[in-house]
Amino acid sequence: MPGSAMSLPENPNIFANNPLDRMSEKRTDADWLAEKRADPTSLFVPMWRLQPFVLPESAPNSGKDVGWMPMAILPELAAPDAVVIFLGINKRGKALFAADISAIKDPENAPALKGLGSFGDLRGLAMASELSPTELAILAQAKSMIDWHLRHGFCSVCGQPSVMAEAGYKRSCPSCKAEHFPRTDPVVIMLPILGQSCFVGRQKIWPKGMFSSLAGFIEPGESIEEAVARELKEEAGLTVSQVTYHSTQPWPYPSSLMIGCHAVAVTGDYQVDGVELSEGRWINRDDARAVLTGKGDGSIWFPPSFAIAHQLIKAFVEGTV
Ligand SMILES: [Zn+2]
Known part of the structure; x- marks a missing residue:
């Protein structure tokens, strides 16, 4: 399929692996777009205050579905000038759109949607694994795009x-x-490594016992490697000699791209800044593996697999970096 990303290796991160053909070469063609909007097989997902419409499970833990609706009902839910984004063409050749219907006061009871489903917070849906990873990726695209237009x-x-x-x-x-x-705002998130240990930190506002990778926005005129080195120096007083890229995660809050890296520390000396980080520590591979798999002593824990930080720690634990 032209434009499809399906020949790429699978990315371990939630919100990645978007299966749609974005058809960027056609998006400037107003006639083609009008044809797709009028096509009875085309579908849209209603988005209300950035929350997608989802259909309920048929049985407990069977999973929810995105509430794709035929384009014919769009006029019942949104004014002609509402934000409607073309998302792409799916594997079955259908055109998918996302429509902002925030102007409606009580959308779940609007005649076109009543009794069909509900609007859900995307982060909650992702954490609960109620939607398939590819659907979450499509919704991340929809949320970031609509959010950008509204602001x-x-x-x-x-x-x-x-x-x-x-x-x-x-x-x-x-x-x-x-x-x-x-726009997409690049953020570096990195795990420093020294021999058989990795460095994690925590912020005061985080839940008790949670330690994670350090992160920060890339500044204008800065490379990924420079941003990693600067953030580690500023927040933890760490000096690194090498930075390697692991994977990226689209992060629709509102439109970041998390760039996951590992970094080689020069020494183990560190000093947290007390502002961004309130605490830091080196954890050896065996202990990190125990925490990651829920077999630690319970005093600390890492973010769930939903977070790219988890994937960075997992790669270290598995010895692939
Ligand atoms: Zn102007």
């Missing part, structure tokens, strides 16, 4: 209202002709 209604150059273009992948300013594109 970027005005041109950042001249302050006048801007309008959506190219199926949602651009906003244009009719006044000054500036073009604006959906």
Whole structure:
């Protein structure tokens, strides 16, 4: 399938592995887009205050489904100028859209949706593993895109209202002709390693006993490696000599890309800054494995597999880095 990412190895992170063909070469074609919006086989997911519509389980723990609806009912739920994003073409050749229906006060009781399902928080749905990973990836795309439009209604150059273009992948300013594109904010998240130990830290506001990888936004003019080295120096006083990339995770809160790395520390000396980090510690491979698999003494714990930090620690424990 042209444009499909399915030939790539599977990414271990939730919200990755989006199966859609985004058809970027067609998004500028208004006729093609209008045809897809009018196609009776095309589907949209209603999004209310950034929460996707989901259909209930048929039996306990059988899993929920995304509440894909035929495009024909869209006019019942959203005004003609509502934000409607083209997501892509699925494996069955159907065009999928996401529509913001936040203007409705009580959407679960709207005639078109009443009794069919409910709106759910995406993070909660992901943590509960109630939707398939590929559906979560599609919803992450939908959430980030709609969120961007709802917060970027005005041109950042001249302050006048801007309008959506190219199926949602651009906003244009009719006044000054500036073009604006959906943004992705890169964040580095990294696990320093020294011999048989890895370094984890915790913030005061985290749940008791939780330790995780350190993270921070990449700054303008900075490489991934430089951001990793700077953040570790600033937050933990650690010096690293090498940075290797592990995997990335789209993180739709609102539109980050978590770039997971491992780093080789020069020495074990560290000093937490007391601001970003309140505590840090080196943990050897065996202890990290025990914590990761729930066989530790219970005094500390790591984020669940939902988080890329978990995958970074897991790779270290398994000796693949
Ligand atoms: Zn403008």
